[in-house]
Amino acid sequence: MSIDLRKRRNRERLVYLLAVILMIIRVDFWWWGEEMPLILFGWISVPMLYQFGIWVAGFALVLYTVKYIWVDEQ
Amino acid sequence: MSTQVIAVLGSLALYMLIIVGIGIYSSRFSRGTMEDFHMGSRDFRTIILFSAVFGANISAVTLAGVPGGAYHVGWVMWPYFASSWAWATPLLFYTVGSRSWVLGQKFGYMTVAEVVGGRWKSPTLAVVISLMLIFYTVPYLMTGLLGAGRTLEALTEGFVTLNVGMVIVASAVLVYLLLGGMRGAAWVNTFQTGIFIVGAVAIFVVIAAALGGPAEATRRVMEDYPELLSRSRMPWQQFFSYGVIVALSPIVFPQLFMRLLTGKDPKTLKQTMCIYPVPAFLMMFLMATVGMWGRTAIPGLEGAESDAILPMLLIQFTPIWMMGLLGAAAFAAMMSTMDSQLLSVTTMIARDFLSRSRLKDASDATMVRISRVLVLVLTLLALVLGFLNPIGIIKIIEFALSGFACMLAPVLAALYWKRCTSQAALWSIVASQVCLWSFEMGLLPASWRFGFLSGLPAIVVGVVVLVAVTYITPVPQDEGTREYFAIFDKTTP
Numbered sequence: 325m326s327i328d329l330r331k332r333r334n335r336e337r338l339v340y341l342l343a344v345i346l347m348i349i350r351v352d353f354w355w356w357g358e359e360m361p362l363i364l365f366g367w368i369s370v371p372m373l374y375q376f377g378i379w380v381a382g383f384a385l386v387l388y389t390v391k392y393i394w395v396d397e398q
Numbered sequence: 399m400s401t402q403v404i405a406v407l408g409s410l411a412l413y414m415l416i417i418v419g420i421g422i423y424s425s426r427f428s429r430g431t432m433e434d435f436h437m438g439s440r441d442f443r444t445i446i447l448f449s450a451v452f453g454a455n456i457s458a459v460t461l462a463g464v465p466g467g468a469y470h471v472g473w474v475m476w477p478y479f480a481s482s483w484a485w486a487t488p489l490l491f492y493t494v495g496s497r498s499w500v501l502g503q504k505f506g507y508m509t510v511a512e513v514v515g516g517r518w519k520s521p522t523l524a525v526v527i528s529l530m531l532i533f534y535t536v537p538y539l540m541t542g543l544l545g546a547g548r549t550l551e552a553l554t555e556g557f558v559t560l561n562v563g564m565v566i567v568a569s570a571v572l573v574y575l576l577l578g579g580m581r582g583a584a585w586v587n588t589f590q591t592g593i594f595i596v597g598a599v600a601i602f603v604v605i606a607a608a609l610g611g612p613a614e615a616t617r618r619v620m621e622d623y624p625e626l627l628s629r630s631r632m633p634w635q636q637f638f639s640y641g642v643i644v645a646l647s648p649i650v651f652p653q654l655f656m657r658l659l660t661g662k663d664p665k666t667l668k669q670t671m672c673i674y675p676v677p678a679f680l681m682m683f684l685m686a687t688v689g690m691w692g693r694t695a696i697p698g699l700e701g702a703e704s705d706a707i708l709p710m711l712l713i714q715f716t717p718i719w720m721m722g723l724l725g726a727a728a729f730a731a732m733m734s735t736m737d738s739q740l741l742s743v744t745t746m747i748a749r750d751f752l753s754r755s756r757l758k759d760a761s762d763a764t765m766v767r768i769s770r771v772l773v774l775v776l777t778l779l780a781l782v783l784g785f786l787n788p789i790g791i792i793k794i795i796e797f798a799l800s801g802f803a804c805m806l807a808p809v810l811a812a813l814y815w816k817r818c819t820s821q822a823a824l825w826s827i828v829a830s831q832v833c834l835w836s837f838e839m840g841l842l843p844a845s846w847r848f849g850f851l852s853g854l855p856a857i858v859v860g861v862v863v864l865v866a867v868t869y870i871t872p873v874p875q876d877e878g879t880r881e882y883f884a885i886f887d888k889t890t891p
Contacts, residue, residue: 343489347645350481351638357630362620366613369627375477382485383675389492390668 335393339385346385350378402718406553409722413593413729414570417586421574424582431762435579435769436508436745442660444669446584450660451670452677453587453734454653455487456594457538458545459795460681461728465689466705472619472626476686478637479644484678486645488671494649494806495658495667497813497886502659504885509742510655510809511750517812518820519878521754526827527805528750531652534801535743536780541795542736543568543784545705546729552709553725564784567729568777571737576770580660583737590730595677597727600720601708602684605691608715615691622697626690635849640796643853647802650809652746653738740780744772797838800853804830807860811868816883819874822867830860 352374360369433439442450468475498513507513510531515524543564550563558566574582609615616627625631648654661667685708692707695714699707708728712721748769752758757765807830808823836842837852847855 339489343486347482347486347641348638350477350641351634353634356634357628359620359624359628362613362616362627367616371629372473372477375481378477378481379484379675379679382481382489383679386485386488386671386675389489390672394492394496394664394668 332393332395335388339389339393342385343382346378346382350375400555402713402721403554403557405718406722406725407558409719409726410550410729413722413726414566417589417733418570418573420586420589421578421582424574424578424585427581428577428579430766432748432765432769433506433762434581435766436741436748437656438580438584438660440502440660441662442584442666443662444666444673446588447657447661447666448670448673449588449591450584450657450738451654452674453591453731454651454657454738455648455678455735456591456681456731457735458541458732460685461594461598461708461731462545462548462705463541463795464682464685465692465708466702468626468686468689469693469699469704469707471631472623472629472690473686474629474632474637475689476682478632478640478682478686480679480682482641482645483648484682485675487648487678488674490646490649491658491667491671491674494655494809494813495671496664498655499659499661499664499667500885501882508656508659509746509749510650510652510805511746514809514812514823515750517878517882518823518874519876520820520824523808523820523824524750525754526824527808528746530801530805530827530831531650532743532746534798535652535739536776537783538795538798539736539739539743539776539780540783542732542739543780546732546736547784548706549709549725549728549732552706553713553721555713561785564781567733567736568781571733571740572774572777575737575740575773579766579769580656580741583734583741584657584660586737587734590734591677593730594727594734595681597723597730598681598684600723601712601727602688604716604720605688605711609691609695612687615694618694619690623693626693633849636851639850639854642857643796643799643803643851646806646857647799650802650805652742653735656742656745657738736780740773740776743776744769747772796851796853800834800851800856801831803853804834804856804860807857807864811864813882813886815868816879817873818864818868819871820876821871822864825867826860826864829863830856833859 352371355371360371362369364373428434429439464475464479501507501513501516505516507516509528511524511528514527515521546567547560547563550558550566551560574586578585606612606615619626658667661670688711689707692711696707696710709725712725748765752765752768757768805827808826811818811823834852834856837844837847837855
C-alpha cells in the first residue's frame with residue numbers, strides 16, 4: 325500500500341469516527357426539556373445554535389472528504 | 399367558485415403545464431433503450447444530478463410532515479433531520495456512492511440489489527433485497543400522493559377533494575415520466591427543486607412578516623406553548639434514534655441510489671455532495687419553524703390534521719395571487735419524490751425480476767414498453783393505497799425509513815468487507831427485519847427498546863448477525879468478490 329493511500333485511509337477512518345461522535349453529541353440531553361432564553365434576534369436559543377453547530381461540523385466533514393479523501397484516479 | 403380557488407387552480411394549472419412541457423421536450427432526446435429510460439444514459443452533470451438527487455429526497459415529509467410535526471412538538475423537528483441527515487447522507491454519497499458508481503460504469507448496474515447480489519453472484523440475495531426495497535418504497539410513494547392531495551384540498555378549501563387532488567397530481571407525474579423516463583424526471587426535478595427552494599424561503603418570509611416577525615411569532619409560542627421551545631414533547635431517545643435512522647436510510651432509497659449512478663463522472667458526484675447540505679438544512683429549518691409558529695395562528699389541530707398547516711397558513715396570510723405560486727412549491731417537492739420512486743420501483747421490477755425471467759432476451763424496445771406499463775400500474779396501486787387515507791405522513795415515513803436503514807449494513811459489507819459472506823448479508827436482512835416488525839406489531843415488548851425507535855435495535859441486531867454469520871461461514875472465494883475488490887483496490891482508498 326502506498327503512503328498516499330495509507331494516508332487517505334487514515335483520514336477516512338478519522339472522518340467516520342468524527343461522524344459517529346457528532347451523531348452522539350447532537351443529543352444535547354443536558355438542556356433537553358428546559359426552557360432556554362431566546363438570545364439571538366429574539367427568536368434563537370442556545371440549543372438551536374448548538375444544533376446549528378452540529379450541522380456546520382458535519383458539513384465540514386463532507387467538504388474535507390471531498391477535498392482530501394475522495395481522489396478521482398480514473 | 400371563489401376567487402381564491404380560481405387563483406390557486408390557475409397557478410397550479412400553469413405549473414402543471416410547464417412540467418408536462420418539460421417532459422414532452424425531454425422525450426425528443428430519448429434513445430429508446432433501457433439504459434436511457436431508466437438511467438438517462440448516465441450523462442447528468444452537476445446541476446441536473448443535484449436536483450435529481452435532492453428532489454428525490456425532499457418529499458411530503460419536508461412540506462407536510464415536518465411543519466405538521468413541528469406544530470405538535472416544536473422546533474426540534476428541524477434538527478430531527480438537519481443535524482444528522484443533512485450532512486451524514488451526503489457523506490454516504492462518498493462511502494456508498496463512489497464505489498457503486500464505479501460498479502455501475504463497469505457492469506451496467508442500476509439497482510441496489512444488482513450491486514449487492516453481484517458481489518456474491520447471488521440471485522437469491524438480490525431478489526430478497528429488491529423485494530424489501532419495493533415493499534418499503536410503495537407506502538413512501540403513497541405519502542407523496544397523500545401530501546399533495548391534502549395540500550390541494552386545503553388550498554382550494556375543499557373544492558378539490560383529497561381523492562381528486564391525488565388523481566390530478568398522479569396524472570401529471572405519469573405524463574412526464576412515461577414520456578421522458580429518467581431524463582424527463584431529472585429535468586422536471588431541476589425546475590421543481592428551484593421552485594421549492596425559492597418557495598420555501600418565500601413561505602417563511604411571508605408568514606413571518608404576517609405574524610409580526612420571527613421574534614414576535616416565537617414570543618407568542620413561548621407564551622402559549624412553551625413546550626414547543628423546550629423540546630419536552632419529544633423524548634431524547636427518539637431524537638437520537640431517528641437521527642441515526644434518517645442519516646443511514648436515504649442512501650439505500652432505490653430512487654436516490656439509482657440517481658447517484660446517473661452522474662457523468664465522479665466530479666459531478668463530488669459537487670453534488672458539497673451542495674447538498676446547504677439546501678437540506680435550509681428547507682428543514684424554514685419548514686419546521688413555520689409549522690411551530692402555525693400553532694399560535696391556527697390552534698386546535700389534532701393528529702394528522704396538522705400535515706395541512708402550511709396550506710392553512712398560506713390561505714390565512716398570503717395574498718391570493720401568491721397562494722398558487724407557493725402551493726406549487728409544495729407540489730414540486732412532493733412530485734419530485736413521487737416520480738423518482740415510481741421510476742425506481744419500475745427499474746427494480748424490470749432489472750431484478752423480469753430480466754431474470756423469460757423476458758431476459760426481450761429487446762430494449764419491449765422492455766421500455768413494459769416499464770411504461772409498470773409505471774402506470776404502480777401509480778394506480780399508490781392511488782388505491784392513498785384512497786384508504788391512513789395515518790399521518792410522518793408515522794408512515796418513520797416506519798419505512800427504519801426498514802431502509804436496516805438494509806445499509808449488507809450494502810456496506812458488499813462494498814467494503816472482503817471476508818463477509820452472502821449468507822451473512824442475507825441473515826442480517828432477515829434478522830433486522832424480523833426485529834423491526836416484531837417491535838412494530840407488539841410481539842416484542844416496547845420496554846426492550848428503552849425508549850428508542852424500533853429501527854435502532856433492528857439495525858444493531860442486523861449488524862451483530864452480519865458479523866456473527868460472517869465468521870461462522872467459510873471465507874468467500876467467489877468470482878464476484880475478486881472482481882469487486884480488484885476494481886476498488888485500483889480506484890478508491
